[in-house]
Every structure is written in structure tokens, then in C-alpha cells.
Amino acid sequence: MWRRRSSGGASAETREAPEARETQQTPAEPQSDLTIDALGRKCPIPIIMLAEQINVVPLGGVVAVHADDPAAFTDIPAWCRLKSHGHVATYDLPRGGWSIHVRRNY
Amino acid sequence: MPLRAAPVSVLTVAYLDAASTEPLHPAAREALMTALDAGWADPARLYGTARRAQMLLDQARAEVAEIIGARADEVSFTSSGTQAVHSGVLGTLRGRRRSGHRLVVNAVEHSSVLNAASVHERDGGEVETVGVDLTGRADTAAFAEAVSRPGTALACLQTANHEVGTLQPVEEVADACAAAGVPLLVDAAQSAGRLPIPPGWSVLAASAHKWGGPAGVGVLAVRKGTRWRSPYPEDERERRRFPGFENVPAIVAAAAALRARAAEEAAEGPRLSALVDRIRREVPRLVPDVEVIGDPVARLPHIVTFSCLYVEGEALLTELDKSGFAISSGSSCTASTLRPSHVLEAMGVLTHGNVRVSLPRGVSEGDVDRFLAVLPDIVRRIRASLGVH
Incomplete structure (x- = not known):
């Protein structure tokens, strides 16, 4: 089985063989307007937290969701697609888990 | 009380x-009860009851072969669909050792395929996983490219996905595999008995309990001309392809269920x-x-x-x-x-x-x-x- 890493800024729309993800470098994480700490929380809780708080940031603002449930890695970008918000990028966190950046589109 | x-x-x-x-098909239940009485003896022996068991086994093999589009001598019965996949993958890789060590699999294959791929990787082989689109369909172009790379010994693709039902482009991928001279293992577990088996496979795996047969019967068909070597120690069973005493009554029931199911x-x-x-x-x-x-x-x-x-x-x-x-x-x-x-x-x-x-x-x-x-x-x-x- 494969291990997952961040997609390193790749578009949420491109799906690659999971190994392909491993080879990509993780760029430095840029600033976000709001950080949601969902570390240690199981899905769907991180997504519920995101849905509750996305409107806290201004239009075009970026929410960073910190999560370590493996489901969040797939489910937050999927939520963005379903809800027409933008999955900007996913970054590895130094202590495990990811910072998943979501842009408020409306 | x-x-x-x-x-x-x-x-x-x-x-x-x-x-x-799938719940046991009534035709399978009936065949099973009959075969428990008529087909219990050791099909490898020579006396009357044994020959009858062998005859029932041959008949079941011929029926299954016809429905899946194989020759009877290409079909072996295994003790599960998972065993059919494991031995299909590892046996073909073994048979094609001289051609290379690359295995190409679709990302959404059943865990039995991916687990066999892990064994191959652990033993020093190379595994390339081809991605799917949002519907779960394998990327045909990526698959074609992956199998064309030198040293590819085997490719694996399911007929349809077991979790979301999406059909896979088996015929297109089979064409690409044929062009590259790479055998294609097709896992037909979810579709056998429900949809015709698409042509083009070199190795085919299926599982009886998914079509209404009893559990404990898998099918592995290896096309004539495809190099395959059993990953197990050999004995005289199943033309030396699968060791161990055949469960003749369950195999007879599996064939009856497949025939009934395909007709319905x-x-x-x-x-x-x-x-x-x-x-x-x-x-x-x-x-x-x-x-x-x-x-x-x-x-x-x-x-x-x-x-x-x-x-x-x-x-x-x-x-x-x-x-x-x-x-x-x-x-x-x-x-x-x-x-x-x-x-x-x-x-x-x-x-x-x-x-x-x-x-x-x-x-x-x-x-x-x-x-x-x-x-x-x-x-x-x-x-x-x-x-x-």
C-alpha cells in the first residue's frame, strides 16, 4: 500500500497515481486568513468545522484546515468541489497531518 | 420455557x-444437495464413485468455461476468488520472470490484486499504479503507456469496480496490452454472471459466491499460450495448477448458479x-x-x-x-x-x-x-x- 503526501500545490482536479504524489516537493506554506485546528479529530468533524467557519473569512480569503485523519486529505478537496469553493493546496505539517488550504469563493 | x-x-x-x-441461488442449493450425495468421492481415484465425482467436476468446468468464454482446459477451480487473483497475479509474474519484473495495476482494483502486488514489490518487483478519473474509470491512455514500458510482465484490470460499480475499459486496455505483448489479468469478480466477460483477457479470475454460488469456489482461467507457473507446491489436482482436494459439490453448485444466473x-x-x-x-x-x-x-x-x-x-x-x-x-x-x-x-x-x-x-x-x-x-x-x- 502507498503512503500519501501532500499534492504540493497541484490542482485539486488532477488525480494521479498515488505514488506520483510522493515524489513532489512540498513548498513552504503561505499565510492564510484563518486556521482551523482539527488535529486529532475524525472525519467528518474537520469538514463540519470548515463548513461552519468558511464564511468567517472575507470572499477570496483562505482557510487553512489542520487535520491528521487520513480521510480529510481526500474529503476536504472533495468538499471544495461539491461546494464550489477552491482547494488551493495541501501542505505537510512537520509533526504529521496536513494543512489544507481552501479559498472562499462565494 | x-x-x-x-x-x-x-x-x-x-x-x-x-x-x-450474493445469497445462494436456488439452483445452486439443489445442485449442492445432489452433488453432496453423488460427488463426494476423491476425483483423482479410479473406482466408480471417484469417476463419477471426476465426471461432475469436468462437467462443471465445461459449463463455467463456456459461460466465461474459455476452453475447459484453461479453467481451474480455486478455493476462493481471492486465491484465484493471488495465484493469477503471482503465477503469471513467475511464468514471465524472463520478460521483466514490472507489474501494472489500476488504482481501484480489489485489495486481493493490490495485496498480491505488495508481495511482488516486497520480493523486489516493480509496481506501477495507474490512476482513475472522478467516476473511478481507469485512464486508458496512461494504462497503455504504462504497459508499453520495457520489462512489463503483467497488467491487471477489473471488469467493474466493486465499490462504485463503474465499468472499466477492459477491451481498450486489452488492445494496448496485446500491442505491447503484455498479458492482461482481468478480475471479473463483480460482473461474472451479470454481464458478458469482455474479450481480450489472458488471465481471468472470478468468485462463485458473488454470482449466487457457494463460498469457497474461485475460478482462474489462463489462456493457452500465456506463461503461468503455480506459486504453490504442486500435486496431482487441477492439472497440477492448484493443490488440494477439490470441493466437487460446491464446484457443481457454483456452475449451476452461474448457468442459472446467466440465463436470468x-x-x-x-x-x-x-x-x-x-x-x-x-x-x-x-x-x-x-x-x-x-x-x-x-x-x-x-x-x-x-x-x-x-x-x-x-x-x-x-x-x-x-x-x-x-x-x-x-x-x-x-x-x-x-x-x-x-x-x-x-x-x-x-x-x-x-x-x-x-x-x-x-x-x-x-x-x-x-x-x-x-x-x-x-x-x-x-x-x-x-x-x-
Whole structure:
């Protein structure tokens, strides 16, 4: 089985063989307007937290969701697609888990 | 003490998990009972009862071969579909050792394929995984490119996905494999008995309990001319391909179920497919924030999968169970496996709140009505318990 890493800024729309993800470098994480700490929380809780708080940031603002449930890695970008918000990028966190950046589109 | 009747809910459970296992077909039950009496002896011996067992075994082999589009001498019976896949993958890699060590698999294959691939990798082989699109369909161009690389010994592709029902482009991939001179193993576990087996395979694996036969019977067909060497120690069974005493009664029952199932499918397939269409249409209308996944058209007749946002999958299945529905999920944010479904993950769709409805032969329309009636309130209650309204 494969291990997952961040997609390193790749578009949420491109799906690659999971190994392909491993080879990509993780760029430095840029600033976000709001950080949601969902570390240690199981899905769907991180997504519920995101849905509750996305409107806290201004239009075009970026929410960073910190999560370590493996489901969040797939489910937050999927939520963005379903809800027409933008999955900007996913970054590895130094202590495990990811910072998943979501842009408020409306 | 007087016996108490079982609770009503037990008696009215709607079984909607055919993709896990199809209930035993009546034709299989009948064949099984007969063969337990007529086919119990050792088919490898020479006396009358043994020859009768051998005859029943040969007859079952010929029937299965005809339906899957193989020659009888290409077909072996295994002790499960998983064993058929494992030995299909590892045996072909072994037979083609001199051609190379590269194995190409589709990302959403059944775990039996991926587990065999892990063994190959552990033993020093190379595995390339080809991705899928949002519907779960393998990327044909990427697959063609992957098999054309030098040193490719085998490629694996399922006929249809077991979690979301999407049909795979087997014929196109088979053409690409043929052009590259690479054998293609096709895992037909979810479609055998329901849809014709697409042509072009070199190795074919299937599982009897998925088509209404008994558990414990798998099928492995290896095309004449495909190099394959058993990964097991040999004995005189199954033309030295699979060791161990054959379960002749179960194999006879498996063949009877496949024959009956294939004959019924012209009527039953479209009926189940229409019920699936109805679920695909109604669920998003009745339940907010639901994504129905998999290909809406190029799909198996009996599987439909959807994911509900903001719902924990295990809670959903537990509540459905309490309401009298035996249903499973592709996703598994469950206690037993902490990883989400590799299928949903590779597709890039929601992995939580996932429900796979798979309709067995003869399912009543009333069961589907009742499912659609109870689902909205169950989802609403679970969301409310998490503070989502």
C-alpha cells in the first residue's frame, strides 16, 4: 500500500497515481486568513468545522484546515468541489497531518 | 420455557449487500444437495464413485468455461476468488520472470490484486499504479503507456469496480496490452454472471459466491499460450495448477448458479438496473448534500454508491441496520480499519458518510421504496447529533 503526501500545490482536479504524489516537493506554506485546528479529530468533524467557519473569512480569503485523519486529505478537496469553493493546496505539517488550504469563493 | 418468536425486524431485513456476497441461488442449493450425495468421492481415484465425482467436476468446468468464454482446459477451480487473483497475479509474474519484473495495476482494483502486488514489490518487483478519473474509470491512455514500458510482465484490470460499480475499459486496455505483448489479468469478480466477460483477457479470475454460488469456489482461467507457473507446491489436482482436494459439490453448485444466473440476467439485469437508476435519482432529491458516485451509465446493473456530507459512515450503517437494512460501505473510517477506502481516495470523492447499495437477485421494489423512505430521516438525525442542521 502507498503512503500519501501532500499534492504540493497541484490542482485539486488532477488525480494521479498515488505514488506520483510522493515524489513532489512540498513548498513552504503561505499565510492564510484563518486556521482551523482539527488535529486529532475524525472525519467528518474537520469538514463540519470548515463548513461552519468558511464564511468567517472575507470572499477570496483562505482557510487553512489542520487535520491528521487520513480521510480529510481526500474529503476536504472533495468538499471544495461539491461546494464550489477552491482547494488551493495541501501542505505537510512537520509533526504529521496536513494543512489544507481552501479559498472562499462565494 | 416456550420459544419466543424472533423480533419482527429480524424477519423483515432487506438484504442490499449483494456486492459482498450474493445469497445462494436456488439452483445452486439443489445442485449442492445432489452433488453432496453423488460427488463426494476423491476425483483423482479410479473406482466408480471417484469417476463419477471426476465426471461432475469436468462437467462443471465445461459449463463455467463456456459461460466465461474459455476452453475447459484453461479453467481451474480455486478455493476462493481471492486465491484465484493471488495465484493469477503471482503465477503469471513467475511464468514471465524472463520478460521483466514490472507489474501494472489500476488504482481501484480489489485489495486481493493490490495485496498480491505488495508481495511482488516486497520480493523486489516493480509496481506501477495507474490512476482513475472522478467516476473511478481507469485512464486508458496512461494504462497503455504504462504497459508499453520495457520489462512489463503483467497488467491487471477489473471488469467493474466493486465499490462504485463503474465499468472499466477492459477491451481498450486489452488492445494496448496485446500491442505491447503484455498479458492482461482481468478480475471479473463483480460482473461474472451479470454481464458478458469482455474479450481480450489472458488471465481471468472470478468468485462463485458473488454470482449466487457457494463460498469457497474461485475460478482462474489462463489462456493457452500465456506463461503461468503455480506459486504453490504442486500435486496431482487441477492439472497440477492448484493443490488440494477439490470441493466437487460446491464446484457443481457454483456452475449451476452461474448457468442459472446467466440465463436470468436478460430479465433481471435491466430490472435491477432500473432500481439503481431510481436510487441514483431519488437520493440526491430526498437528502441534501449527497454525492452519488461512479459512472451513471457505464456501470454494473446492481451497485449504487453515494456519500453523505457531514455524516459518519459507521453511524449511518448502524442506523440502517436498526431499521432493517443489511448494507455496507466502501469507506471505512471505522474502528477496524483506520484508513479510508483506497477506491474512493483514488477517485478523489468523499470518503466519509459512504453507503454502497447492491441489489441481490429478486430484490423487491418494496425494499427499495422503504430504503428511500427511511434514509432522509436517518441522515438528518445523525447530522443533528453532530450539530449540523
